[in-house]
Amino acid sequence: MTSSNPWSLTISEAHLLLARKQLSAVELTESVIQRIKQTDSKINSFISVTEESALKSALNADSILARGEGSLLTGIPFQAKDNICTTGITTTCASKMLENFVPNYDATAITKLKSTGAVLLGKGNLDEFAMGSSTENSVFFPTKNPHDLNTVPGGSSGGPAASVSAEQCLFSIGSDTGGSVRQPASFCGVVGLKPTYGRVSRYGLVAFASSLDQIGPLTKNVQDSAFVLEAISGNDPKDSTSNTEDVPAYAEYLDGDVKGLKIGVPKEYFVDGMDSDVANTVRSSIKTMEDMGAVISEVSLPHTSHALAVYYIIAPAEASSNLSRYDGVKFGYSHSESTDVWDALEKTRQHGFGPEVKRRILLGTYALSSGYYDAYYLKAQQVRSLIRQDFVKVFKDVDIIIAPSTPTVAFPLGDKISDPVQMYLNDIFTIPANIAGIPAISIPAGLIKDMPIGVQLMGPHHSEKTLLKTAHAYEQAANHGFLKPSIQE
Ligand code: GLN
Numbered sequence: 414m415t416s417s418n419p420w421s422l423t424i425s426e427a428h429l430l431l432a433r434k435q436l437s438a439v440e441l442t443e444s445v446i447q448r449i450k451q452t453d454s455k456i457n458s459f460i461s462v463t464e465e466s467a468l469k470s471a472l473n474a475d476s477i478l479a480r481g482e483g484s485l486l487t488g489i490p491f492q493a494k495d496n497i498c499t500t501g502i503t504t505t506c507a508s509k510m511l512e513n514f515v516p517n518y519d520a521t522a523i524t525k526l527k528s529t530g531a532v533l534l535g536k537g538n539l540d541e542f543a544m545g546s547s548t549e550n551s552v553f554f555p556t557k558n559p560h561d562l563n564t565v566p567g568g569s570s571g572g573p574a575a576s577v578s579a580e581q582c583l584f585s586i587g588s589d590t591g592g593s594v595r596q597p598a599s600f601c602g603v604v605g606l607k608p609t610y611g612r613v614s615r616y617g618l619v620a621f622a623s624s625l626d627q628i629g630p631l632t633k634n635v636q637d638s639a640f641v642l643e644a645i646s647g648n649d650p651k652d653s654t655s656n657t658e659d660v661p662a663y664a665e666y667l668d669g670d671v672k673g674l675k676i677g678v679p680k681e682y683f684v685d686g687m688d689s690d691v692a693n694t695v696r697s698s699i700k701t702m703e704d705m706g707a708v709i710s711e712v713s714l715p716h717t718s719h720a721l722a723v724y725y726i727i728a729p730a731e732a733s734s735n736l737s738r739y740d741g742v743k744f745g746y747s748h749s750e751s752t753d754v755w756d757a758l759e760k761t762r763q764h765g766f767g768p769e770v771k772r773r774i775l776l777g778t779y780a781l782s783s784g785y786y787d788a789y790y791l792k793a794q795q796v797r798s799l800i801r802q803d804f805v806k807v808f809k810d811v812d813i814i815i816a817p818s819t820p821t822v823a824f825p826l827g828d829k830i831s832d833p834v835q836m837y838l839n840d841i842f843t844i845p846a847n848i849a850g851i852p853a854i855s856i857p858a859g860l861i862k863d864m865p866i867g868v869q870l871m872g873p874h875h876s877e878k879t880l881l882k883t884a885h886a887y888e889q890a891a892n893h894g895f896l897k898p899s900i901q902e
Pocket of ligand 1: 543544545546568569588589590591592593594621728840
C-alpha cells in the first residue's frame, strides 16, 4: 500500500491510513484534487469541482477522526453525477435548461454520504437528463474514456465511470434507469451496481423515468461497492417508493465462498451475431465461477427480446411527464424574448432542451396520447409484467444470473451519435433488470484489445448480498485487479 499517491488508494486502503493517522483527510483530498487538475483537461469527467468546500469537509473529517469517531467513509473523497441534487452546488443535468440551477437541498444519498463524513469533490458529467449511452449528449462537452481518449466512456454516467477509472475520486455515485451505471462501468473497467428498485432513495435525484430510476455506486472494486451501497441505502419517508427492508453490512458477507451457488446462464443473452470476443469473455467468467464451485445451468428468459421496445415506450412516457415541469417559470432556463406566455413556454423548451431529450419527449407524448395509449403504453406495461414474471420463474431454480453487461467494448466518439437506434441497442443487456426492478452489478471481466469489458450478475429483489459476495469471489479468482488506464499527465 502506498500513501505517496493517495489518489490511487481504494476506500478500505485509505480508511486504514486515515484511522492510523498515517494520512489526513485534507492530504487525501488535496492529492485527489491535484490528480483532477492534472488529468481532467483530457478526460472531462467533472462538470464542476468544488475545491473549497471539499477542503472544508476534509478538515471536518479530520476532526471527527481525531476524536476517534467516524466510519469507513469518513474523509473519503467522492464525485456525484450532476443529476443528483447538492445544496449550494449547481445541479445541471448537463442541460442548458438547468445550467444555473443551484438546489437548496441535498438528495438523500448525498445527505447520507455527508453524514458519514465523506468529502464531495464535485459533480460528474452525463448525457443530458441521463438520456444516452455515451455522454456525448452533455450540453457542455463529451467525457473521454481514460483507457482510450478517442472512445466514449459509455453513459449516461460517463463522468462518474471515467472519474473512478482515472482515479480522480475514490468513488462516485451515478443513476441507472436502463443501464447508466453498469454500461459505463463495463466500458471504463470499474465496478457499477444498480441496486433493487427502491433500495436507495430517489429523493433529490432529478427524475427521468420514475418507475425505473435508481442511484448506484461506481467503485474500483467490489468491497468498495459494498461500503458505498450500505451508506446510501435505506428507507426514506421522502420517497414513497423506497423500501423498508433492513440494510445489511454488505461487506461482511464477502467471504469468497460460492460453493453450491446456482448460477443461471440465460440463453437469450447469447445470440447469433453477438461480438465473439464479448461472448468468449463471458464464457470464461462462467468457467471461473464453475471452478470456484458454483453450479452452472442454462435458463430461459423468453420475453427478453421485447425489453428494449418496452423500455423505449415506458421511459420516454415517464420522461415526457417528468420534464413537463421545465416551463421557464418555476426554475431553470427561461427564454426572455417572447410575445406572450405560450410563446415563452415554447421558446424555453425549444432552446433549453437538446435533440435527444426532445426526441424522448416527442416519443413519450405520442405513446401517452389518446388513441395510442392502449396500443403503446398499456401494451408496454403488459409486456413489462411478462418480463418480470420470467425473472420470478427463473429465480425459483437459480440464485443469480450471469450475462454480458454490454454488447461491445467502448466505441469511438462520434460513432453512433447520429444513429439513435444503434445507440439504444447498447442497453440491450442492462435494461431487463430495470424493467423487473431487480439488482444487477457489472464487474470488470478483462480486456479485449486493451479495452475493458464487464460481466453482469443479476439476482432477485434484495439479493445485493449474494451479488456482491459472488462478484467479490469472482474478482479474487479472476485476479486481474483494478484495470488502471495509462494516462499521460
Ligand atoms: N442509455 C439509456 C437511455 O438512454 C439508459 C439511460 C439511463 O440509465 N439513465 O435511456
